[in-house]
Amino acid sequence: MSEKRKEKLYKVAANRQNLTVILENVHDQHNIGAVMRTCDAVGIHEVFILYTDARQKNITLSDLKTTSTGVKKWVNIHLYNDLEKCISDVRSKYKFIYATHLDADSKSIYETNLSESVALLFGNEHAGLTEEALRMADGNILIPQVGMAQSLNISVACAVTLYEAFRQRQNADLYSDSIDDKNAYNQKVFDEYLNTHNEAYLRGRLNSKS
Structure with missing residues (x-):
C-alpha cells in the first residue's frame, strides 16, 4: 500500500462520525445506493436497512451491496427484518x-441538534414510515418546504438532512484529520479499512494469477 493511499484511509477513518441512517422498507435500490454515497461523503461508517414488508424480506445483503458500488467497502450495511431488534441495536x-x-409536532432539521449522537430514520418512498417505527423514535423532524407537493425523493431528503448535520458538526469542530488516544472508535475504523484494503489487494493478486 502506498503512503498516499494509507493517508487517505487514515483521514477518512478519522472523520467518521457518531451519526447514522436507518432506512425502513425503501425498495428502490438506486435510492439506497444514492443514500450510501451521501453517507460516505459526510462521514457515516454504517447504515441500518430494515425490511418489515413481507414482499421485501427476501432482499439479501448481497443485493444491497450490488447497489452501493464504490462505497460498499467503506460503509457497513446492517440488514434487518425485525423492527425491535434493529432499533435496539441502533440504541446501543x-x-x-x-x-x-411531517407532523404537527415535527421540528425543522435547522432547529434540531444534529451534532449529537444521532440516528436518522427514513421511510418508504410512497408510504413513509410505519406507525410502529414512528412510535419508537425520540421525535419527528422535517425539511421546511414552500411548494405544493411537500415531499422529496428519499435520497434527496436524506442528502439535505445529512448535509445539515454535516454543517452543524463542522461548526462544532467534530471533523478532524487525526485520531488521538481518545478516539478508539475511529482507530477501530482505520484498522478495519486497512484490513479491507489488504484483502482486496490479495484477491486481486490471486485473480490475476488464475
Missing part, C-alpha cells in the same frame, strides 16, 4: 433516533 450505539415525518 446512538443516543437519539429522529424520524423524518
Whole structure:
C-alpha cells in the first residue's frame, strides 16, 4: 500500500462520525445506493436497512451491496427484518433516533441538534414510515418546504438532512484529520479499512494469477 493511499484511509477513518441512517422498507435500490454515497461523503461508517414488508424480506445483503458500488467497502450495511431488534441495536450505539415525518409536532432539521449522537430514520418512498417505527423514535423532524407537493425523493431528503448535520458538526469542530488516544472508535475504523484494503489487494493478486 502506498503512503498516499494509507493517508487517505487514515483521514477518512478519522472523520467518521457518531451519526447514522436507518432506512425502513425503501425498495428502490438506486435510492439506497444514492443514500450510501451521501453517507460516505459526510462521514457515516454504517447504515441500518430494515425490511418489515413481507414482499421485501427476501432482499439479501448481497443485493444491497450490488447497489452501493464504490462505497460498499467503506460503509457497513446492517440488514434487518425485525423492527425491535434493529432499533435496539441502533440504541446501543446512538443516543437519539429522529424520524423524518411531517407532523404537527415535527421540528425543522435547522432547529434540531444534529451534532449529537444521532440516528436518522427514513421511510418508504410512497408510504413513509410505519406507525410502529414512528412510535419508537425520540421525535419527528422535517425539511421546511414552500411548494405544493411537500415531499422529496428519499435520497434527496436524506442528502439535505445529512448535509445539515454535516454543517452543524463542522461548526462544532467534530471533523478532524487525526485520531488521538481518545478516539478508539475511529482507530477501530482505520484498522478495519486497512484490513479491507489488504484483502482486496490479495484477491486481486490471486485473480490475476488464475
